[in-house]
Amino acid sequence: MANALLFDSTLCVGCKACETACAERWKLPYNEKIAEEQTLSDHKLTVVQTRGESYARRMCMHCADPTCASVCPVGAFTKTALGPVIYDASKCMGCRYCMFACPFQVPVYEWGSRTPKVRKCDQCHDRQMAGKVTACTEACPTGATLSGDRDAMIAEARKRIAENPAGYYPRIYGIQEAGGTGMLLLSKVPFEQLGMPKNLPNQPLPPLTWNVLSFVPDIASVGSVLLGGVYWLTHRREAVAQAERQPEGRLS
Amino acid sequence: MTTTALPLPRLDSLWRRISIWRVIFYAIMAAALYAAYLRAFHGLGSVSNLSDEFPWGIWIGFDVLCGVGLAAGGFTLVAIVHIFHIKRYQPILRPAILTAFLGYLLVVVALMFDLGRPDRIWHPLVMWNPRSVMFEVAWCVMLYNTVLALEFAPVVFERMQWRRPMRIIQFISPPLVIAGVILSTLHQSSLGSLYLIVPSKLHPLWYSPLLPLLFYISAISVGLAMTIFESWHSSRAFGKQLEWPLLMGLGRLLAVVLGVFLVMRLMDLSRRHALVLALEPRPEVYLFYIEMFLMAAPVLVLLSGAVATRPRLLYLCSVSSILGFIANRLNVSVTGIQAVTGASYVPRWTEIAITMGLIAAGFAIFRLAAKHLPLFEHAPAGNGREST
Ligand code: SF4
Numbered sequence: 135m136a137n138a139l140l141f142d143s144t145l146c147v148g149c150k151a152c153e154t155a156c157a158e159r160w161k162l163p164y165n166e167k168i169a170e171e172q173t174l175s176d177h178k179l180t181v182v183q184t185r186g187e188s189y190a191r192r193m194c195m196h197c198a199d200p201t202c203a204s205v206c207p208v209g210a211f212t213k214t215a216l217g218p219v220i221y222d223a224s225k226c227m228g229c230r231y232c233m234f235a236c237p238f239q240v241p242v243y244e245w246g247s248r249t250p251k252v253r254k255c256d257q258c259h260d261r262q263m264a265g266k267v268t269a270c271t272e273a274c275p276t277g278a279t280l281s282g283d284r285d286a287m288i289a290e291a292r293k294r295i296a297e298n299p300a301g302y303y304p305r306i307y308g309i310q311e312a313g314g315t316g317m318l319l320l321s322k323v324p325f326e327q328l329g330m331p332k333n334l335p336n337q338p339l340p341p342l343t344w345n346v347l348s349f350v351p352d353i354a355s356v357g358s359v360l361l362g363g364v365y366w367l368t369h370r371r372e373a374v375a376q377a378e379r380q381p382e383g384r385l386s
Numbered sequence: 387m388t389t390t391a392l393p394l395p396r397l398d399s400l401w402r403r404i405s406i407w408r409v410i411f412y413a414i415m416a417a418a419l420y421a422a423y424l425r426a427f428h429g430l431g432s433v434s435n436l437s438d439e440f441p442w443g444i445w446i447g448f449d450v451l452c453g454v455g456l457a458a459g460g461f462t463l464v465a466i467v468h469i470f471h472i473k474r475y476q477p478i479l480r481p482a483i484l485t486a487f488l489g490y491l492l493v494v495v496a497l498m499f500d501l502g503r504p505d506r507i508w509h510p511l512v513m514w515n516p517r518s519v520m521f522e523v524a525w526c527v528m529l530y531n532t533v534l535a536l537e538f539a540p541v542v543f544e545r546m547q548w549r550r551p552m553r554i555i556q557f558i559s560p561p562l563v564i565a566g567v568i569l570s571t572l573h574q575s576s577l578g579s580l581y582l583i584v585p586s587k588l589h590p591l592w593y594s595p596l597l598p599l600l601f602y603i604s605a606i607s608v609g610l611a612m613t614i615f616e617s618w619h620s621s622r623a624f625g626k627q628l629e630w631p632l633l634m635g636l637g638r639l640l641a642v643v644l645g646v647f648l649v650m651r652l653m654d655l656s657r658r659h660a661l662v663l664a665l666e667p668r669p670e671v672y673l674f675y676i677e678m679f680l681m682a683a684p685v686l687v688l689l690s691g692a693v694a695t696r697p698r699l700l701y702l703c704s705v706s707s708i709l710g711f712i713a714n715r716l717n718v719s720v721t722g723i724q725a726v727t728g729a730s731y732v733p734r735w736t737e738i739a740i741t742m743g744l745i746a747a748g749f750a751i752f753r754l755a756a757k758h759l760p761l762f763e764h765a766p767a768g769n770g771r772e773s774t
C-alpha cells in the first residue's frame with residue numbers, strides 16, 4: 135500500500151524544524167536568511183509559509199498519477215510502489231516541461247548552475263525503503279506532519295475533523311485533487327488560503343495528453359495509406375492523360 | 387492574369403540599403419554571440435528571466451512554437467505539389483522547403499540554448515517515455531529534419547551535378563514526401579497538445595481540448611502566409627518576377643484555411659462558454675482581440691477580392707496572418723499562462739538577442755543559398771539570380 139504524508143496546518147507552530155531536517159538530509163545550506171524565504175527553490179525543497187493566521191507547508195505532493203512523470207520526455211520520474219515520486223537526474227535533459235506541467239508548481243531548477251538539475255522532495259524514498267518515516271516527520275515536534283500508509287492517514291484525518299468539526303475546514307485536500315496525492319492536508323481555513331490551487335480537476339491530468347497521443351499510431355498509419363492513395367491517384371491520372379495524348383504510348 | 391515585374395532599385399540606393407542592413411545584422415550577431423557566451427559559461431539564470439514560477443519563456447514560446455509553425459510552408463507545399471500533384475506550384479516549392487529546413491535547424495539551435503543540458507539533447511533517442519508529448523515532438527522533429535534534408539538535397543545535387551544521388555532521392559521520393567506530411571501533421575498538432583496538460587494554468591480563452599487541431603490548422607495557414615511573404619521578398623531581393631498567379635492561388639487557400647480556423651476557434655469558445663470572458667476589460671483580453679483581428683482582417687480582405695490587382699495588399703495580408711499567428715502562440719505560451727498564474731516574466735535582453743540572432747542568421751543563410759543554389763526554378767533568364 136502506498137504511503138502518504140499528512141500535514142495538519144492547525145497543529146503547525148511554524149518552527150521550521152522540518153525545513154532544517156530536510157536541508158540536512160539533502161546537504162543543502164540552511165541559515166536564518168534561507169529560513170525566511172517563502173518559496174520553494176533549488177536550496178529549499180520544502181517550505182513553511184506564513185499565510186495569515188495559518189502556516190502552510192509546500193512540497194511535492196507525490197501524486198498518485200504524477201503529471202511530471204507523464205510529461206517527462208526521457209522518463210526521469212518514477213512513481214514508486216511505496217508512494218514517493220522520485221527523479222533520476224542522470225536522465226534529465228533540462229526541458230523543464232515537468233516544472234511547467236506540475237499542477238502544484240513544485241519542481242524547481244538550478245538556474246545558476248552550468249549543469250543544472252531539477253529538484254524536488256522525494257519523500258525520503260531511501261528512508262522509507264528502510265522502513266523509517268521521513269526526516270520532516272521525525273523532526274516535527276507537534277505531530278503536524280505524520281507519515282504512514284495513505285489509507286491510515288486518511289482515516290486519521292477524518293477522525294480529527296469528526297472530533298473537532300469547529301476546528302477544521304470540512305475537507306481533506308489531496309484525496310481527489312489531480313487524481314489524488316501522496317500528501318494530505320488539513321486546515322482551519324479553505325485550502326486556497328493556504329496557497330493551494332483550487333481549480334484543479336479531480337481526475338488525474340496525464341490522460342488529457344494521452345487521449346490525444348494514443349491516436350498517433352492511427353494518424354500515422356491511416357494517414358500514410360490515405361496520402362499514398364491520393365499520391366497514386368493524382369499521378370496515375372497524369373499518366374493516363376499522357377498515354378491518351380499519344381495513342382501508341384503505353385501506360386507505365 | 388498579369389505578371390508584375392518589379393523595377394530594380396537604383397544601384398546606389400541599393401548599396402545604402404544593404405549597408406544599413408549589414409550594420410544591423412552585425413550588431414545583432416555580436417549581441418547574440420555575447421549572450422551565447424554568457425549562456426554557455428554562466429548558466430540559464432544569467433541570460434534569462436526564467437524562474438521556477440515561469441520556466442518556459444520566449445525561447446519556447448517564440449523560437450520553438452512560432453519557429454516550427456512558420457516553417458510549415460514546407461510540408462504544405464510539398465503536399466500540394468507532390469501529393470496532390472498540383473504541379474503549377476513547383477516554382478515556389480524549393481524556397482518553401484529551404485525556409486522549412488532552415489526554420490527547423492534554427493529551432494534545434496534555439497533548443498540548445500533553452501535546454502538546461504544541451505549535451506543531452508539525444509537522450510530521448512534512447513530513453514523513452516511514449517506517454518510524453520515532448521517525447522513525441524522530439525522524435526517527430528528529429529525525423530522531419532532528416533526528411534527535410536533529403537527533400538532539399540536535390541537542390542544541392544543539381545548544383546553539384548551529382549546524378550546518382552539524385553536518382554536515389556527521386557526513387558525514394560514518394561514515401562519521403564508522405565512521411566514528411568505525416569510527421570508534420572503529428573508534431574504541429576502536438577505542439578498544441580503540450581498545453582493540454584495545464585488546464586489550471588492556461589486562460590480559458592486559449593485552453594481548449596481542441597488545441598492540437600487548432601495548432602495544426604493555424605500552422606497550415608501560416609505556412610501559406612510565409613510562402614507568400616518569402617516569395618514577395620525574394621522577388622524584390624533577387625530582382626526576379628513575382629509568381630503572381632501562384633501567390634493569388636495561395637492567397638485564396640490562405641483565406642479558406644484561416645477562415646476555417648477562425649470559425650472553429652469561435653465555435654470552440656462559445657461551446658466552452660468562454661466568450662463572455664472576452665468582455666472583461668483585462669490586458670489578456672485585449673491581446674485576444676489583437677490576435678483575432680490580425681487573423682480575421684486578411685480573411686475579409688482576401689475574400690473581398692480586392693487583392694486581385696494589388697500584390698502589395700496580398701503581401702500585407704500575409705504579414706497580418708503571420709503576426710496573428712505569432713500573437714496566438716505567444717498568448718498560449720506566455721500571456722495566457724501569466725493571466726492565470728500571475729507569474730511575472732519579461733524576457734531579458736539576452737533572451738531577445740539570441741532570438742533575433744537566430745532570425746538574422748536564418749535570413750542570411752537563405753540569402754546565401756539563394757545566391758549559390760538553384761533555388762528558383764523557372765526563374766526568367768537575365769534578371770534571374772545575382773552573379774556570385
Ligand atoms: S506534485 Fe508535481 S512534482 Fe510532485 S508528483 Fe505531483 S506532478 Fe510530480
Ligand code: SF4
Pocket residue numbers: 205206207208209210211225226227228229230231232233252
Ligand atoms: S526537465 Fe528533466 S525531468 Fe523535467 S521533464 Fe525535462 S527532462 Fe524530464
